[in-house]
Amino acid sequence: MNIVILGAGTVGSSIAEQLCSSSHSVTVVDTDATRIQSINDKFDVRALTGSASHSSTLFQSGMVAADICLAVTGDDEVNLVAASIAKKLGARRSIARVYGPVFRDLSTFDYQQHFNIDRIISLEQLTALELARNIRAPGSVVVEQLARGGFEVNELIIGQPGPVTQVPIREIEFPPNVRVGTVQRAKKMWIANADDQLEVGDRVTVFCAPEHTETVRKLFGMEKTPPKRVVIAGGGETGLHLARMLERESFRVMIIESDEQRCQILAGLLENASVVHDNAKRREVLEEERIESADFFVACTGEDEVNMMMSVAAKDLGAKKVLAVIGRPDYTRITEKIGIDVAVSQQESMSKQISAFLNEGNVLMRAKLPGGLISVLEVEVGEAAGCTAGSLAEISMPERCLVAAIMRQDQVFVPGASNQVKPGDIVVLLVEHDMIDQCIGFFS
Helix, strand or coil: CEEEEECCCHHHHHHHHHHHHCCCEEEEEECCHHHHHHHHHHCCCEEEECCCCCHHHHHHCCHHHCCEEEECCCCHHHHHHHHHHHHHHCCCEEEEECCCHHHHCCCCCCHHHHCCCCEEECHHHHHHHHHHHHHCCHHHEEEEEEHHHCEEEEEEECCCCCCCCCCEHHHCCCCCCEEEEEEEECCEEEECCCCCECCCCCEEEEEECHHHHHHHHHHCCCCCCCCCEEEEECCCHHHHHHHHHHHCCCCEEEEEECCHHHHHHHHHHCCCCEEEECCCCCHHHHHHCCHHHCCEEEECCCCHHHHHHHHHHHHHHCCCEEEEECCCHHHCCCCCCCCCCEEECHHHHHHHHHHHHCCCCCEEEEEECCCCCEEEEEEECCCCCHHHHCECCCCCCCCCEEEEEEEECCEEECCCCCCECCCCCEEEEEEEHHHHHHHHHHHC
């Protein structure tokens, strides 16, 4: 694939290294000639000095023939403008990295749709999601966010008999825009059918809007356990994202942040988490905040060395599990030796996400559900696609394929049998592996 990376900083360089090792044709653009020379010396790429927001530079980079444009400079506005221009020039897919939460907040303005960008991603949110996966109990793992954040795929375990175990799936009274995706019983996993009846102990993936997650968990009879205590050292965007994810799920969350103004911002954005203005680098502060009673301690400041130092202190004081954000690859070899249970790399989190976007044709995103037998796809519906011939009840859908959601302009919804897929829609599909090619052909 022809891939153009805008930005040769830490993120851009790590992505370039990943893509070059996979034999892609890579072009890297940056305003800093020194960075360009460095990346040109290290990797087999075409390197170009220039501004990512200038159309002349993007044209010179070969954007008209690009399969994917990745705008990952350190400037949010430059990334949005550059990704938009790249799409207009002919890039098949265009992705922008942003830092500011406002650019992903659909309640205020849809920047993605306005700039005609295929995806807006946040390195900090991806890192927080990876941390959350290691903190949540197995019965509440958010597997992936889909359709511009309008949907989440949650993996839930039915804890006790209740309304979801007494009737077929078609008769369960779910909130709006909720759909059962897969069912795993014992060692067998399959795509759910409307006639299936769930049982206690089933592991079920459920598509739902984020605001319905807690309601769905209660409906599924998730086992009640004492709330676990999570202490987050560092109130930057990663810490904020993590706190928001966890506070909705009955965790007792505390953030320790040294900047007083940032503490005030955090207090205004978080509903249930407590915010402490203090310096978590000081051991006496960790003692005062009773780190020994923490089920999880998360070090996510912007400095690797600080995160490692705090993690060592927290482990020594008795924190049950210690997680840390570690950027430098050479540090990962020693994290276990100093007591860090889980080390999360921002670059690795970004690399996983980018890998999901490296698809041909109309496939926007591809990810595997736990177990690896079933994939989640986002596919852009083609003009002459077979799926547009009638309603979902009327068309002959490929076997072992489920339309979990449809994104149409700024609307995301779970379709019913009477709904019809239209050209230009983006459909979220659940597909068994041996049916992927057939399903992609039917929807493309």
